[in-house]
Amino acid sequence: MNWTAIYAIYRMEMLRFGRTILQSFVSPVLSTSLYFVVFGTAIGSRIDQVEGVSYGAFIVPGLIMLSIMTQGISNASFAIYFPKFIGTVYEILSAPISFLEITIGYVGAAATKSLFIGAVILATAHLFVDIEIAHPLAMVAFMGLTCLSFALFGFIIGIWAQNFEQLQLIPLLVVTPLVFLGGAFYSVSMLPPAWQTVTLFNPVVYLISGFRWSFFGLADVPVGLSLLAIAGFTLLCLGIIWWIFRTGYRLRD
Amino acid sequence: MASILEIDGLKKRYDSGHEALSGVDLKIEEGEILALLGPNGAGKTTLISIICGLVNPSSGQVRVGGHDIGRDYRKARALIGLVPQEIALEPFETVWNVVRFSRGLFGKPRDDAHIESVLRSLSLWDKRSAQVRELSGGMKRRVLIAKALAHEPRILFLDEPTAGVDVELRRGMWEVVEGLRARGVTIILTTHYIEEAEEIADRIAVINRGQILLVEEKARLMARMGQKELRIELQHKVDALPARFADQGLELIDDGQAILFHYDTRGDRTGIASLLSELAGEGIVLRDISTRQSSLEEIFVGLVSEDAA
Ligand SMILES: Nc1ncnc2c1ncn2[C@@H]1O[C@H](COP(=O)(O)OP(=O)(O)O)[C@@H](O)[C@H]1O
Numbered sequence A: 001m002n003w004t005a006i007y008a009i010y011r012m013e014m015l016r017f018g019r020t021i022l023q024s025f026v027s028p029v030l031s032t033s034l035y036f037v038v039f040g041t042a043i044g045s046r047i048d049q050v051e052g053v054s055y056g057a058f059i060v061p062g063l064i065m066l067s068i069m070t071q072g073i074s075n076a077s078f079a080i081y082f083p084k085f086i087g088t089v090y091e092i093l094s095a096p097i098s099f100l101e102i103t104i105g106y107v108g109a110a111a112t113k114s115l116f117i118g119a120v121i122l123a124t125a126h127l128f129v130d131i132e133i134a135h136p137l138a139m140v141a142f143m144g145l146t147c148l149s150f151a152l153f154g155f156i157i158g159i160w161a162q163n164f165e166q167l168q169l170i171p172l173l174v175v176t177p178l179v180f181l182g183g184a185f186y187s188v189s190m191l192p193p194a195w196q197t198v199t200l201f202n203p204v205v206y207l208i209s210g211f212r213w214s215f216f217g218l219a220d221v222p223v224g225l226s227l228l229a230i231a232g233f234t235l236l237c238l239g240i241i242w243w244i245f246r247t248g249y250r251l252r253d
Numbered sequence B: 001m002a003s004i005l006e007i008d009g010l011k012k013r014y015d016s017g018h019e020a021l022s023g024v025d026l027k028i029e030e031g032e033i034l035a036l037l038g039p040n041g042a043g044k045t046t047l048i049s050i051i052c053g054l055v056n057p058s059s060g061q062v063r064v065g066g067h068d069i070g071r072d073y074r075k076a077r078a079l080i081g082l083v084p085q086e087i088a089l090e091p092f093e094t095v096w097n098v099v100r101f102s103r104g105l106f107g108k109p110r111d112d113a114h115i116e117s118v119l120r121s122l123s124l125w126d127k128r129s130a131q132v133r134e135l136s137g138g139m140k141r142r143v144l145i146a147k148a149l150a151h152e153p154r155i156l157f158l159d160e161p162t163a164g165v166d167v168e169l170r171r172g173m174w175e176v177v178e179g180l181r182a183r184g185v186t187i188i189l190t191t192h193y194i195e196e197a198e199e200i201a202d203r204i205a206v207i208n209r210g211q212i213l214l215v216e217e218k219a220r221l222m223a224r225m226g227q228k229e230l231r232i233e234l235q236h237k238v239d240a241l242p243a244r245f246a247d248q249g250l251e252l253i254d255d256g257q258a259i260l261f262h263y264d265t266r267g268d269r270t271g272i273a274s275l276l277s278e279l280a281g282e283g284i285v286l287r288d289i290s291t292r293q294s295s296l297e298e299i300f301v302g303l304v305s306e307d308a309a
């Protein structure tokens, strides 16, 4: 493993993050506060509790998930799309490093940013509602794995995308709907039975459910299944990235 | 001395179906400066891109310092620095950071002193804290060179380094190249300017339509260029030259209507004056005389058009 090279990529990405730190910090704080005002206050006044948890607290895990998933994708996809776009990718491809090292550098940085944003949202939420975390270790593990797997997914999108529209397409058309319909703001059990069945085909449900379980001990699906889902997704992304670098897909002519 | 770069039967067919390289063989010795000379679209960038790992070859072999670029890519690439044809730089980062990044990317431990000396040698030291986007085009090109040198490569590729570069910067660039050569770095540069190849290279390889047409010591190529040809048109046709001219390199052409005389422009005396007076002494009347030089350009154009035929 060429850790010097991995660190070089990681550091460069974190420098970019540092340049936009204010934006990286302000926007999640602002959007979280808005969600609390809209969902927590407006809707929360009608839905008092969900399975014994106040609605305001109930949506916190979903909110964090929503942000780290979309941020993970957009950070990682941009991180590799941008060098392709401006041409600096030549240097990455000519360096004596393997696909794994390139991936660890970029995805590691993107996942770090998502973790940071997740933590900021959690802290912001804490200002609005009381949250007790039932299984802190599991919470950190779920959050870490989600940051990682969605950064991997974003990395794939960034390599695949050939223009800015394509870069936005999948996050917009696939991920955001799946997250909203994945029980971020409600419990699956609140849906009519037919929709509950449909929902089980949404992979995001498993992630949010597992994450919420780590907060409140409540889950829509068994925790083991959640863990399996996220591990499977991570492996799938790794497999695709391995194939991309082996074949040079969209990177090497 | 072992060849630092060996290319055998290298072919590249792009997905579009275009064959950019059709069987390139080339050996480059350590410490030399090779100019890869060829018109636009000849395949220069493709060749360099394959060696550096940016483009996958269709077939053939490349070894850098004895390491295969496929199987042993880590060892092979560690030896190489690449200055690409197009300027491609992270715009919002500082000069210092982008150059330092390159060194790390190639797995070399941090060495601020080395980076400082590279930046100084390229007159970029004053700009180390400037963001790349604030720099002029010429400075950006120098940053690209600094990046390529940050990890102390044994071989440096310069792909059309003087495209869009002013005279002063060009001179500065050649100074850097000379300095590198003095330290034993092998340099391969592509160009479609003959003067540039002439100015700097030890050997010149001419490439056209994906094939190397000629690889020759520049000195020998220049010797060919130094040859001049004097053409003497005669007033009256002669059947044969008088015997006394037999060993002077004269050639009777056009059915005895003209004489060709080859001479070396770099000699102390060309022998033209004495030849002319001797001819007059033999009663041969001249109608007209003209000279021409076979330039590298001409050699090059000849090769390229032969190849196209
Ligand atoms: N990515 C590509 N896909 C298809 N054809 C290409 C690609 N890159 C270069 N070519 C073609 O290959 C030939 C050689 O190009 P190149 O190596 O860039 O030449 P040079 O650097 O000598 O100008 C040209 O005809 C060019 O159009």
Ligand SMILES: [Mg+2]
Pocket: B044, B045, B046, B085, B159, B160
């Ligand atoms: Mg070129």
